[in-house]
Amino acid sequence: MSPKNDGCAHHEDDERHKLYRHVAIVIVAPIVIIAIIIFIIYLVLRPTKPQFTLQDITLNAFNISTATTALSSNLQITISSRNPNARIGIFYDKLDVYATYRSQQITLPTGLPPSYQGHKDVTVWSPYLYGTEVPLAPYLAISLGQDETAGTVLVDIKASGKVRWKVGSFVSGKYHLNVNCPAYITFGNKDGGYAVDPAVKYQLVARCNVDV
Known part of the structure; x- marks a missing residue:
């Protein structure tokens, strides 16, 4: 493989890894935010058992x-x-x-x-x-x-x-x-x-x- 082709392959791998990281952030971030909101609500309200x-x-x-x-x-x-x-x-x-x-x-x-x-x-x-x-x-x-x-x-x-x-x-x-x-x-x-x-x-x- 020529140096030019090798560089293209590395560039494609980098782009793919960036895409994976972006997708992971999009999926995980809302879950983390929701968990934080629920935790804050619990700390503020502190539900007491009946x-x-x-x-x-x-x-x-x-x-x-x-x-x-x-x-x-x-x-x-x-x-x-x-x-x-x-x-x-x-x-x-x-x-x-x-x-x-x-x-x-x-x-x-x-x-x-x-x-x-x-x-x-x-x-x-x-x-x-x-x-x-x-x-x-x-x-x-x-x-x-x-x-x-x-x-x-x-x-x-x-x-x-x-x-x-x-x-x-x-x-x-x-x-x-x-x-x-x-x-x-x-x-x-x-x-x-x-x-x-x-x-x-x-x-x-x-x-x-x-x-x-």
Whole structure:
């Protein structure tokens, strides 16, 4: 190859590299700018996670079968969420609520309707939670019997779902939301296998633990 042709090849390579750099800048620059804007918005607004409160529980049934160590429960809860942010709205895209005993789920998840929560707003839900003949591990059945004898059982009301933040017209991506509300239930005479009489309502007003 002649020196002239070799110089042309180098020139073409340089032009090609410049083109690649230009394309990379055009693609990456908007992404970086958007990321910086989102980061600045986050630093300025600092979204605060919602505050959940378990207000009450109405127990319609809480029955454990001594023969099969299976638990049947029927309860209605009232749970509220407050948006503490003055400039940020919250979309609850999906939220399932259920009850657990010593980390074992004892009711089916009940889905709450998707909703939007404005600045400083409070949302209240009153779902029913059901669990029919839910098998308990033998050691859990023993623990439940001991708790009944002691007179108090700790049941955790949990919520799990997805939320999004809204600032003006900007809406963030989805964030996972986990809520845990401890509820101490007082047990009386369990004649007939029932731990509580039907339709016993417990006023709690207990603050829940929230992770986003």
